[in-house]
Amino acid sequence: MRIFRNLAVITATLMTVAACHLDRDDPLVFGTRLPQAAADQGQTQAAAPAQAPQQAPLPPMTMNEIAVAYVKLVLSLGELDEGYVDAYYGPPEWRDEARAQKLDAAKIESQSQRLIVRLIATAPEELPADPELAALRKSYLKNQLGALSARAAMLQGRKFSFDDEARALYDVEAPHYAESDFLPALKQLDALLPKEPGTLAQRYNRYIDRYAVPKDKLQSVMRAAIGYAQLHVRGHLELPQGERFELALVGDKPWSAYNWYQGNFYSRIEVNAEQPVSISRVIQLASHEGYPGHHVYNSLLEKDLVRGQGWPEYQVYPLYSPQSFIAEGSADFGVELTFPDAQRLNFERELFDLAGFDASQVETYDRVTRAAKVLNPAAIEAARRYLDGRMDADSAANWLQIYALASPERAHQRIAFFDHYRSYIINYSYGEELIRNYVEAKGGRDAGSDAQWHAYIRLLSSPRVATELN
Numbered sequence: 001m002r003i004f005r006n007l008a009v010i011t012a013t014l015m016t017v018a019a020c021h022l023d024r025d026d027p028l029v030f031g032t033r034l035p036q037a038a039a040d041q042g043q044t045q046a047a048a049p050a051q052a053p054q055q056a057p058l059p060p061m062t063m064n065e066i067a068v069a070y071v072k073l074v075l076s077l078g079e080l081d082e083g084y085v086d087a088y089y090g091p092p093e094w095r096d097e098a099r100a101q102k103l104d105a106a107k108i109e110s111q112s113q114r115l116i117v118r119l120i121a122t123a124p125e126e127l128p129a130d131p132e133l134a135a136l137r138k139s140y141l142k143n144q145l146g147a148l149s150a151r152a153a154m155l156q157g158r159k160f161s162f163d164d165e166a167r168a169l170y171d172v173e174a175p176h177y178a179e180s181d182f183l184p185a186l187k188q189l190d191a192l193l194p195k196e197p198g199t200l201a202q203r204y205n206r207y208i209d210r211y212a213v214p215k216d217k218l219q220s221v222m223r224a225a226i227g228y229a230q231l232h233v234r235g236h237l238e239l240p241q242g243e244r245f246e247l248a249l250v251g252d253k254p255w256s257a258y259n260w261y262q263g264n265f266y267s268r269i270e271v272n273a274e275q276p277v278s279i280s281r282v283i284q285l286a287s288h289e290g291y292p293g294h295h296v297y298n299s300l301l302e303k304d305l306v307r308g309q310g311w312p313e314y315q316v317y318p319l320y321s322p323q324s325f326i327a328e329g330s331a332d333f334g335v336e337l338t339f340p341d342a343q344r345l346n347f348e349r350e351l352f353d354l355a356g357f358d359a360s361q362v363e364t365y366d367r368v369t370r371a372a373k374v375l376n377p378a379a380i381e382a383a384r385r386y387l388d389g390r391m392d393a394d395s396a397a398n399w400l401q402i403y404a405l406a407s408p409e410r411a412h413q414r415i416a417f418f419d420h421y422r423s424y425i426i427n428y429s430y431g432e433e434l435i436r437n438y439v440e441a442k443g444g445r446d447a448g449s450d451a452q453w454h455a456y457i458r459l460l461s462s463p464r465v466a467t468e469l470n
């Protein structure tokens, strides 16, 4: 899944999903929190199953054998959990095998845990030129398998708190936010927006809607934006030979945009033309879905890790996994990396011209959209309070209208998103924050500098998860 899905189409079915009953005392038995006995065994011998220490030790596996087993388990869970496998371009027979095997969620959970134990017992392969990469690979696989186990547990009815789920699936817990965190940006927007009647959210949404690209120009404006982002990224990064994308405007979809990575450095980027797409959204989509976001991320993983290292685990992308935190966070951060300050303003001006808007208004528009971006984490807090049962749907929608300036329709779409994707929401704004911190720590604070690009590209080409962002 890619960027914020508009779930209007599936709202009706999702609304039947009840808010979860939390069981904070339920011990975590997946991921890095293995039962101690199993973890100890993994450290000292060739790995017995986590739940059956009386069995004979299993033969050792190589890292690639573990990686292939992981891919097959991901494909098996994908057979039970629609949308779980976001991309797969490995051997078709592995998917056929998963379909034929029909593993249930309990088996997938136990096999994932056994694989973690075997992974712990396996030495990372020798990579003298880059020993850190080998260690990162092992850590990545352990975290991905932990998330796989947790997702399989959820499919069996296991309930987690918002924060426990985020740690289990994405390897990270997002900060808690108070209403007061958003007041400065709200005050700034109140000063920037036209003094019109209505609430601040109504004034904000009226203003943004004025800059929705006319439908007959959307294809050309989107194409120009992605092409411009591609050109800009090529100035910093040698993209794989033959990389390409296809852009399609679609309708009747439950999301606003999607990157379908097909392998061979090729993405199909779909934009839902049934929803208004504002200029700031055009820029975000161009970077997030295309350059240097998902298309570049997937292409670099294929080039450097699948083909370069011969690592099969990157041929599959499980949605509810630590990889999504890196994917969404880097895609969102890619916007400011590619178009820092003045460059963004110039880009917006060109797009204003293309869309037929008054370019003299671009600076105010830029200030408004920058101030509004500060409100993005409000969605995380709304999701947490709603999914943890501290707010009902109407209260959460109302809260989103006040603190995220969502329209009533958008607020209810967000609630439907929370029902379906739950803690996935942390991967956007919090992912962006941690990726920014990482890139600034490695490449300095000069936005868009060569040093920042170097750190960013290195990150996109390596198997890092959130706990390795230091």
Ligand SMILES: [Zn+2]
Pocket (backbone or CB within 6 Å): 001, 002, 003, 288, 294, 327, 328, 331
């Ligand atoms: Zn995305």
